[in-house]
Amino acid sequence: MEPNYSFIFAQISNLRMPYKPAIYLFIFLFCQFRALAQDFHPPLNIPLVLSGNFGEIRSNHFHSGLDIKTQGRIGLPVFCITDGTVARVKVSPYGYGKALYINHPNGQTSVYAHLNSFSPEIEAWIEDQQYAQKSYDINTFPPAGKFVFKKGDEIGKSGNSGSSGGPHLHFEIRDTKTERPINPLKYPFKIADNKAPSIYGLSVYALDDKSHVNNTHYANFSMGGSYGNYSLKPGETISAHGNIGFALHTIDRLDAANNKCGVYKVTLSAGNDILYQFEIDELDFSTNRYMNAHIDYRNYKKYRKHYHRLYTVENNPLDIYNIRKRNGALQCIGEGEIPIKITVEDVAGNASTLEFTVQCTAQPSTRIIEANPNQQWVDCKKPFEWKSDIASVAIPSSCLYLSEYMDFKSSTDNNGLPVLTVGDETYGAQKSYTLRLKIPETLMPKANKIHLGKVAANGRAYPDNPGEVHGAWFEAKNREFGTYTLLVDTLNPYIKPLSFYPGKEVRNGNSLRFRIKDSGSGIQEYNMYIDDQWVLASYDYRTGALTHIFDTERIKPGKHVLRVEILDKVGNLESYSGTFTSY
Ligand SMILES: [Zn+2]
Numbered sequence: 191m192e193p194n195y196s197f198i199f200a201q202i203s204n205l206r207m208p209y210k211p212a213i214y215l216f217i218f219l220f221c222q223f224r225a226l227a228q229d230f231h232p233p234l235n236i237p238l239v240l241s242g243n244f245g246e247i248r249s250n251h252f253h254s255g256l257d258i259k260t261q262g263r264i265g266l267p268v269f270c271i272t273d274g275t276v277a278r279v280k281v282s283p284y285g286y287g288k289a290l291y292i293n294h295p296n297g298q299t300s301v302y303a304h305l306n307s308f309s310p311e312i313e314a315w316i317e318d319q320q321y322a323q324k325s326y327d328i329n330t331f332p333p334a335g336k337f338v339f340k341k342g343d344e345i346g347k348s349g350n351s352g353s354s355g356g357p358h359l360h361f362e363i364r365d366t367k368t369e370r371p372i373n374p375l376k377y378p379f380k381i382a383d384n385k386a387p388s389i390y391g392l393s394v395y396a397l398d399d400k401s402h403v404n405n406t407h408y409a410n411f412s413m414g415g416s417y418g419n420y421s422l423k424p425g426e427t428i429s430a431h432g433n434i435g436f437a438l439h440t441i442d443r444l445d446a447a448n449n450k451c452g453v454y455k456v457t458l459s460a461g462n463d464i465l466y467q468f469e470i471d472e473l474d475f476s477t478n479r480y481m482n483a484h485i486d487y488r489n490y491k492k493y494r495k496h497y498h499r500l501y502t503v504e505n506n507p508l509d510i511y512n513i514r515k516r517n518g519a520l521q522c523i524g525e526g527e528i529p530i531k532i533t534v535e536d537v538a539g540n541a542s543t544l545e546f547t548v549q550c551t552a553q554p555s556t557r558i559i560e561a562n563p564n565q566q567w568v569d570c571k572k573p574f575e576w577k578s579d580i581a582s583v584a585i586p587s588s589c590l591y592l593s594e595y596m597d598f599k600s601s602t603d604n605n606g607l608p609v610l611t612v613g614d615e616t617y618g619a620q621k622s623y624t625l626r627l628k629i630p631e632t633l634m635p636k637a638n639k640i641h642l643g644k645v646a647a648n649g650r651a652y653p654d655n656p657g658e659v660h661g662a663w664f665e666a667k668n669r670e671f672g673t674y675t676l677l678v679d680t681l682n683p684y685i686k687p688l689s690f691y692p693g694k695e696v697r698n699g700n701s702l703r704f705r706i707k708d709s710g711s712g713i714q715e716y717n718m719y720i721d722d723q724w725v726l727a728s729y730d731y732r733t734g735a736l737t738h739i740f741d742t743e744r745i746k747p748g749k750h751v752l753r754v755e756i757l758d759k760v761g762n763l764e765s766y767s768g769t770f771t772s773y
Pocket residue numbers: 242253255256257360361
């Protein structure tokens with residue numbers, strides 16, 4: 191029930207002076223608290239323990255929700271956090287797996303992903319949609335009001351579907367209009383956190399040729415001090431000249447679990463001057479990949495360490511920075527000491543600090559930056575092209591996050607195949623760039639079976655991208671860098687029956703299960719048919735299981751022919767068929 195504010199205010203106005211400010215303040219705070227304390231039902235009815243939080247650094251993105259542990263189990267009931275109507279239902283072998291999006295009258299959408307199943311009425315409806323579209327993958331928007339849930343209603347069961355590494359519930363709150371995910375820890379979901387963030391390391395970068403840190407371009411320091419209160423190790427000092435930037439290896443842990451989570455807020459001060467502040471209240475899917483610009487991408491790719499840059503590089507339009515004075519760079523001009531303080535906070539307000547001083551030296555850099563003969567300077571603000579007789583590369587502007595030297599070279603291997611190097615995997619790409627490789631004469635008869643191979647450190651090439659053939663050239667769009675060559679896939683996919691054999695007697699609810707695989711270009715399409723009619727089969731790419739649950743509502747008793755068809759990315763088609771009898 192809404193309190194009658196005008197009545198309350200009228201009563202306060204009648205009070206004598208000394209109490210009034212205090213009471214107004216109390217009411218103001220009470221209203222603030224009400225605004226935030228949306229009385230959401232928890233999405234699970236077990237204690238909420240997180241294996242991942244909002245803003246945590248993941249591959250090519252900041253994590254957009256909470257990963258809530260389900261005690262290693264699937265099939266726990268999942269609850270609607272507040273009254274709402276189902277706006278979207280998505281099913282895919284990848285990504286969010288089975289996911290439900292519910293719109294609420296407060297202008298927010300809640301998202302529940304990696305589900306094992308939806309509520310029975312949604313399950314039945316989505317299956318009809320899958321049959322109508324002849325596809326297991328589906329992304330549908332039910333009419334408003336078709337599926338309505340009250341706060342606390344069960345919307346489905348938790349699972350491990352899609353790109354999930356173990357049973358858990360991925361839960362998000364979004365602004366319905368903008369679809370921007372909001373940090374759910376801003377709401378009182380009763381997720382205990384009394385641990386301060388951990389700080390593991392500090393990197394310092396000279397930001398241009400005339401600058402240096404400890405007489406070089408980069409220095410890394412491990413941490414001394416104690417939990418919550420960090421410092422450089424005894425004897426470690428930082429001297430610098432010119433423009434330098436910092437990056438901090440930091441993570442947070444919550445109570446009740448040891449999982450590494452992301453930090454919420456990082457503030458960098460030089461003396462009394464705040465140079466930079468990062469705070470992760472909201473995200474935007476259209477820019478979320480720029481997480482690669484926020485972190486030290488090279489360090490992440492090499493060592494999986496989460497170094498947050500405390501300055502911003504050239505190509506970083508993220509709006510998660512409250513303050514960026516001189517893009518967060520520290521200016522060391524003249525001689526003297528600058529006291530630096532870095533504070534890291536979590537949403538619950540636990541904080542850790544790192545304090546040290548930078549000794550400024552008058553001496554400019556004497557570093558000489560020498561590029562190797564294969565290296566080219568790539569200005570990230572301009573398009574860049576490189577070519578040889580057998581390969582070419584076209585990188586659009588704003589593809590790289592910062593301007594850098596990159597390796598470009600091409601050669602021919604022992605089998606006469608072109609090999610192209612474009613930097614290496616420690617260079618991040620926001621957009622796709624185009625690479626082209628000349629197809630050798632001998633391969634032209636199999637040109638339509640060519641796909642891109644990525645050459646690993648062990649020298650072997652692994653399937654990467656189907657690409658396209660244009661005359662004597664193979665062309666692919668790519669968002670990773672490294673060494674590439676051509677691969678040929680002339681083999682059909684592989685189909686192995688697991689719970690099916692010709693002549694099998696099948697009853698309602700029996701599962702007809704196959705293992706499917708393609709070790710060349712990869713699986714593009716999978717379909718099952720009974721008597722030439724498409725039937726629903728779920729695919730789990732992690733195990734290769736393709737499963738049809740036999741349904742007597744759809745297939746009448748009698749003799750039938752089951753057919754499985756698997757198509758790979760260069761068009762090789764394998765099929766399997768067998769007869770069975772249903773009862
Ligand atoms: Zn997640």
